[in-house]
Amino acid sequence: KGMKETVGQYCLIGSSLNQRQSDGHDAAATAIVRTHFNTAVAENCMKSESLQPEEGKFDFSAADRFVEYCEKNDLKPIGHCLVWHSQAPRWFFKGKDGKEVTREELINRIKTHIHTVVSRYKGRIHGWDVVNEAIEDNGSFRKSKFYNIIGEEFIDIAFQEAHEADPNVELYYNDYSMSNKGKRDATCRLVKHLKEKGIRIDGVGMQSHNGLDYPNIDEYEKSLEAFAACGVNVMITELDFNVLPNPRGFGGAAVEQNYDYQKKYNPYTKGLPKDKAKELNDRIFDFFKLYYRHRDKITRINLWGISDANSWLNGWPVRGRTNYPLLFDRDYKAKPVVKDIIKLY
Numbered sequence: 001k002g003m004k005e006t007v008g009q010y011c012l013i014g015s016s017l018n019q020r021q022s023d024g025h026d027a028a029a030t031a032i033v034r035t036h037f038n039t040a041v042a043e044n045c046m047k048s049e050s051l052q053p054e055e056g057k058f059d060f061s062a063a064d065r066f067v068e069y070c071e072k073n074d075l076k077p078i079g080h081c082l083v084w085h086s087q088a089p090r091w092f093f094k095g096k097d098g099k100e101v102t103r104e105e106l107i108n109r110i111k112t113h114i115h116t117v118v119s120r121y122k123g124r125i126h127g128w129d130v131v132n133e134a135i136e137d138n139g140s141f142r143k144s145k146f147y148n149i150i151g152e153e154f155i156d157i158a159f160q161e162a163h164e165a166d167p168n169v170e171l172y173y174n175d176y177s178m179s180n181k182g183k184r185d186a187t188c189r190l191v192k193h194l195k196e197k198g199i200r201i202d203g204v205g206m207q208s209h210n211g212l213d214y215p216n217i218d219e220y221e222k223s224l225e226a227f228a229a230c231g232v233n234v235m236i237t238e239l240d241f242n243v244l245p246n247p248r249g250f251g252g253a254a255v256e257q258n259y260d261y262q263k264k265y266n267p268y269t270k271g272l273p274k275d276k277a278k279e280l281n282d283r284i285f286d287f288f289k290l291y292y293r294h295r296d297k298i299t300r301i302n303l304w305g306i307s308d309a310n311s312w313l314n315g316w317p318v319r320g321r322t323n324y325p326l327l328f329d330r331d332y333k334a335k336p337v338v339k340d341i342i343k344l345y
């Protein structure tokens with residue numbers, strides 16, 4: 001039995017797929033997908049810089065293969081993401097005169113991008129992350145180009161446009177550090193605002209890039225409950241567990257040249273010590289116990305990667321590390337916690 005037959009009775013369960021995986025070139029990943037998952041997200045190929053690298057020149061090749069891979073392997077495909085300040089192409093914010101784009105033009109670009117992308121996959125995508133990471137930890141809006149040039153209305157516009165392009169597709173707001181009270185309250189305000197305006201929103205995504213010591217699981221639970229109380233589904237969208245210390249303010253290259261780098265910031269190159277592995281296993285299981293308790297509110301649990309070998313956390317926030325954030329190890333072998341999860345459900 002896999003997670004698909006157990007966890008999958010209550011909610012969608014899946015992972016992000018990197019391009020090699022959604023191109024069908026990672027047989028070990030496909031074996032895991034078929035046993036354990038019923039949903040997937042494209043890790044990068046549906047971001048705006050990939051889909052529209054130049055104005056009006058869309059490149060759907062990798063995204064098409066992702067959707068086809070999902071259809072072939074019985075995975076509900078989730079689109080990630082329509083409006084995000086990061087991994088957006090530079091031209092998006094540049095006006096025809098080389099200066100900053102005008103408000104009117106930026107609204108047009110958002111609408112064209114969303115309309116073109118969402119209509120292409122109409123009826124084939126289960127849900128879209130419409131807006132990603134628009135709120136700061138303290139609850140204010142992120143001062144992104146979208147916000148600075150358009151104002152908070154860019155969020156309404158994006159959801160509205162996505163809904164018009166595919167009236168049946170689910171629409172989500174997605175963000176990290178959702179356990180913060182400021183972010184929790186602001187996200188609830190946003191959900192209420194959209195609902196009052198009659199704009200469709202189906203769910204809130206808690207990215208859940210966790211560590212061993214953060215977030216505080218009680219605060220995280222409060223957010224999960226608060227979002228459900230606003231009348232939307234809760235989704236765990238980018239779950240992983242960073243076991244390495246996070247040096248703040250270090251650029252990747254600087255750290256790698258640092259004499260102490262291996263010892264200090266990449267301490268587990270030869271594997272996790274037993275006590276750390278146990279701590280990680282317990283920590284992951286604590287979160288799944290929480291998800292199980294709230295299974296009436298959670299409609300999807302999505303890992304941010306399949307195997308530790310694929311995790312973005314080997315390269316972020318500093319490059320060249322050996323991290324252990326996921327449910328399957330570098331040999332694509334299930335960690336003990338997978339059995340625990342299957343038994344729990």
Ligand code: XIL
Pocket residue numbers: 043044132207238312
């Ligand atoms: C990450 C990908 O995993 C990396 O491959 C890429 O280089 C940067 O983006 N929040 C998100 C995801 O919403 O899209 C990010 O994915 C991780 C943080």
